[in-house]
Amino acid sequence: MLHKKTLLCASGALALWFGAVNVAKADVVTSIKPLGFIASAIADGVTDTQVLLPDGASEHDYALRPSDVKRIQDADLVVWVGPEMEAFMQKPVARRAEQNRLALSQLSEVKPLLMKGDHDHDHDHGSDDHHAEKRDGDHHHGENNLHIWLSPEIARLSAVAIHKKLVELMPEKRDELDANLQRFEANLARTDKQVANELSPVKGKGYYVFHDAYGYFEKHYGLTPLGHFTVNPEIQPGAQRLHQIRTQLVEHKAECVFAEPQFRPAVIEAVARGTRVRMGTLDPLGTAVQLGKESYMQFLTGLAGQYTACLKGD
Template sequence: MLHKKTFLFAGLSAALWGMAILPAQAAVVASIKPLGFIASAIADGVTPTEVLLPDGASEHDYSLRPSDVKRLQGADLVVWVGPEMEAFMQKSVGQLPAQKQLTLAMLDGVKPLLMKGSDEDDHDHGGHDASEQKRDDDHHHGEYNMHIWLSPEIARLSAVAIHDKLVELIPAKKAQLDANLQHFESALSRTDKQVGTVLAPLKGKGYFVFHDAYGYFEKHYGLTPSGHFTVNPEIQPGAQRLHEIRTQLVEHKAVCVFAEPQFRPAVIHAVARGTSVRSGTLDPLGIEVAPGKDSYMQFLTGLANQYASCLKGD
């Protein structure tokens, strides 16, 4: 027992000591991983990039930990979509000086590209239990669809804005930042063409998603979703709700229904059971992608392959 206690104490003091010598801040802190992909491409070789939202957390209802607040306070630049997406950051970002924050949804070039949120669909508002209703409310508190990182066009504008901010903050690194932006833009335009080629044969195929997130990507590449269902990813929907969903799937002749990595397989299987609809997975936050210079391109390519692997074939 005594031995164990000593061991524990030694471990604890090492942990404390370790914390004290770790760098207290990253230069660029991005709210969510895909923005981290863009920021790390531009900041590559200049300054480190960190991502605030842990893998598996929701961009709609995260709560900042005290260490997150410290990270935001210590950042040289915070990159986020804006209060209609990451509401959990609003207070912390509001306390930062203007030159240390970049609100992508507010950029002059981005504002005219914002798509309306799809509140209008009628097949989404019957038979919810309380938790589903809450998710739905979380999703539709804004007028616009704020999943703007799924637009290659807005991603490019975001890269330019991050570049411009970093040049202001670190003028000595302008040449490197310029080269990084140029690399990003040409890699993005190549990837955009490749993804277009992968997705072109899938136009006209109907499908449903479980998250009203993909509008920008779908519009850009001409995909034709039939709609979305709001479903709690952890709880199997009740019999009535399942019946409604399956009826929609059959009526729209949907080929696929797409869940996300956080969904329990049982929930997905319950939805598709008894229909010929295939199920697939979309990863809108790039959980599977490691941050790096070309990670945004890998993210887009991965998403395209996720659509294609379910929608192609008959």
């Protein structure tokens, strides 16, 4: 009889122990890879970070698979920009409790830093572009540019918010999470200075980007874009818009035109053909970077290198 009671007590203790382990394991799921860079730095050594969108997919038009919905349901913390950016996530995220979700664009500290979308100021499209431009604008997630992960300042605020959520979920891990946040902020401050120094020689050099994604990065580091080919990467710019860009390239107002890894439209090559403008590639999602405690720093330095390689003519 005593032996049976001992077994019951032991099995009960094991159940409690496994239950505690499950409570402590708070998987973080982010919508896109750059948010995963920030989250994985804060969660390093504490819990896993996963990214919903596979490399090569666009945050603009992704369709969730049943397995993605399950990952959102099972995650202890879902981190995304917000419903205006990742509309495809709105319904499954809305089913999660407030403590298990974090929309970075809706943080009170981030809202004052949001930039207006450039499409609000693009009045140089011809009438033949009106329909495409309207679809462009409708696509651009309301009035703001929500590519907020390209702002080092907003990245730091995002890290603070992720840290706060994880401490609430895993109070027993506060010391590790505190240390991770402190390391992230110190590394970000150092990397920010390095990137600013690297980009300083190319300030004032004009260029075109393929799509309207880089405003935060460009503003933060004082770069001087001439414009973008499109707001929505899925919609080709109209003929009059291309003629305007071509004219500026011929007049040598631009040093470079930048494509993106997931969007390599022939239209860029066609417009640049016969000019002296150089072609480069910018990767706003960091597809070549692996998640880890230094990944956001690698993302920033990688993007800076992509700018300078083309603008310097290296």
